Amino acid sequence: xxIASCLVITKILLAAWSLLSAAExxxxxxxxxxxxxxxxxxxxxxxxxxxxxxxxxxIHSQTVVISVLLCRIVAAFALLTPYSSPMxxxxxxxxxxxxxxxxxxxxxxxxxxxxMGMVIAVGVVIMSAGMVLSDNNLALCGxxxxxxxxxxxYFAAGAAKLASPVWRNGSALMGVMKTQxxxxxxxxxxxxxxxxxxxxVCWTTILxxxxxxxxxxxxxxxxxxxxxxxxxxxxxxxYFMGLNAFVWPFLATYPSVIVMNSLALDWLGxx
Amino acid sequence: MSLVAILAYSIVILWLVITLLAQHxxxxxxxxxxxxxxxxxxxxxxxxxxxxxxxxxxxRDRCSDGRLAxxxxxxxxxxxxxxxxFWNPQKRSSKILNDAVxxxxxxxxxxxxxxxxxxxxxxYLLLLHYAAHAVPPEPDAVEFQIxxxxxxxHDARTLECSFLSGFHGR
Numbered sequence: 001x002x003i004a005s006c007l008v009i010t011k012i013l014l015a016a017w018s019l020l021s022a023a024e025x026x027x028x029x030x031x032x033x034x035x036x037x038x039x040x041x042x043x044x045x046x047x048x049x050x051x052x053x054x055x056x057x058x059i060h061s062q063t064v065v066i067s068v069l070l071c072r073i074v075a076a077f078a079l080l081t082p083y084s085s086p087m088x089x090x091x092x093x094x095x096x097x098x099x100x101x102x103x104x105x106x107x108x109x110x111x112x113x114x115x116m117g118m119v120i121a122v123g124v125v126i127m128s129a130g131m132v133l134s135d136n137n138l139a140l141c142g143x144x145x146x147x148x149x150x151x152x153x154y155f156a157a158g159a160a161k162l163a164s165p166v167w168r169n170g171s172a173l174m175g176v177m178k179t180q181x182x183x184x185x186x187x188x189x190x191x192x193x194x195x196x197x198x199x200x201v202c203w204t205t206i207l208x209x210x211x212x213x214x215x216x217x218x219x220x221x222x223x224x225x226x227x228x229x230x231x232x233x234x235x236x237x238x239y240f241m242g243l244n245a246f247v248w249p250f251l252a253t254y255p256s257v258i259v260m261n262s263l264a265l266d267w268l269g270x271x
Numbered sequence: 272m273s274l275v276a277i278l279a280y281s282i283v284i285l286w287l288v289i290t291l292l293a294q295h296x297x298x299x300x301x302x303x304x305x306x307x308x309x310x311x312x313x314x315x316x317x318x319x320x321x322x323x324x325x326x327x328x329x330x331r332d333r334c335s336d337g338r339l340a341x342x343x344x345x346x347x348x349x350x351x352x353x354x355x356x357f358w359n360p361q362k363r364s365s366k367i368l369n370d371a372v373x374x375x376x377x378x379x380x381x382x383x384x385x386x387x388x389x390x391x392x393x394x395y396l397l398l399l400h401y402a403a404h405a406v407p408p409e410p411d412a413v414e415f416q417i418x419x420x421x422x423x424x425h426d427a428r429t430l431e432c433s434f435l436s437g438f439h440g441r
């Protein structure tokens with residue numbers, strides 16, 4: 001895969017995540033009101049912010065939150081072009097700054113999709129800067145950032161599960177599925193009738209996530225099949241656990257993984 | 272290779288190394304100290320201890336005659352929408368409550384905070400402030416307290432009170 005194609009696919013998926021996350025924050029604006037769960041009246045009491053400039057309440061007001069989310073939406077729409085353009089750089093910078101702002105403003109409630117969305121924004125900033133400066137090495141650095149974080153994400157998630165007794169004995173899946181926050185009724189009924197299937201899913205998750213780094217050195221056909229399986233994994237998480245926002249940023253890492261795989265195979269002489 | 276590219280590679284490689292270290296709890300306190308923008312991600316999703324409990328916030332008033340009103344549920348999040356696999360904004364409220372409760376549990380374990388220091392912490396104040404605004408007071412209420420209830424299981428659901436606050440003025 002060419003770096004230009006990698007950038008186009010990645011930025012379109014980044015735009016999709018940005019639009020979804022901004023729209024979901026818009027439907028949660030009540031959280032930012034003075035009596036809401038993210039009230040600045042309380043969050044400003046964080047130790048790091050106590051001796052803060054007088055302007056800070058204005059920077060973190062609901063109006064500024066709305067403005068930042070609108071900027072994210074505008075930037076996301078501008079990224080939805082099927083080719084790389086000089087506008088990609090300022091738009092991805094804007095999305096990245098909006099990620100920093102929301103992370104700082106909300107403090108609580110962020111999840112892995114926000115983290116990976118920020119990683120993708122960093123990668124697209126570097127890749128698009130490389131395109132603007134006609135610096136192929138710089139563009140590749142953006143690919144390394146995304147592929148590296150994706151590899152770490154899957155590996156760390158798998159290794160942490162491997163170290164966990166409840167994941168190894170298969171009870172973690174049913175435990176999570178029984179919650180209202182991340183569970184699913186039909187999965188609970190199915191799991192209660194098929195306890196061995198729960199162990200199978202837990203161990204499949206542990207092994208595939210832990211072995212993800214090997215995909216960087218696998219034959220291209222195996223990489224494509226592996227990434228399809230991981231895409232199906234994220235779609236099933238969206239369906240059963242409500243983790244809808246994880247799908248877009250994690251899929252956005254796959255073009256970079258494919259590019260890194262082809263570079264690794266070239267470097268090793270296995271291509 | 273250009274100077275800009277060398278600089279970018281140095282920063283990205285450093286970022287990846289710090290991210291790898293950040294996955295181990297031994298390094299987390301040090302990394303958290305300069306991670307205000309969450310630029311160093313934590314990737315250990317649902318592990319090693321997956322969340323197998325739901326958290327609920329409840330509130331009750333103490334009236335001027337000393338009578339305690341019944342506990343009321345504080346509305347935090349609504350059920351997942353039908354098309355939650357595509358559109359699920361409700362997860363934010365649930366995650367905020369989960370994060371606040373986890374933070375309170377961690378702070379309770381810290382020797383320099385403990386139960387006596389909890390009322391001065393931000394996660395506690397956040398839940399207290401929200402509960403006081405989300406549930407209207409009884410007509411003659413003078414004080415209120417909150418509690419965190421944990422539920423687990425599905426058909427045979429078990430409830431447990433994991434935290435009970437002191438009384439605060441309405």
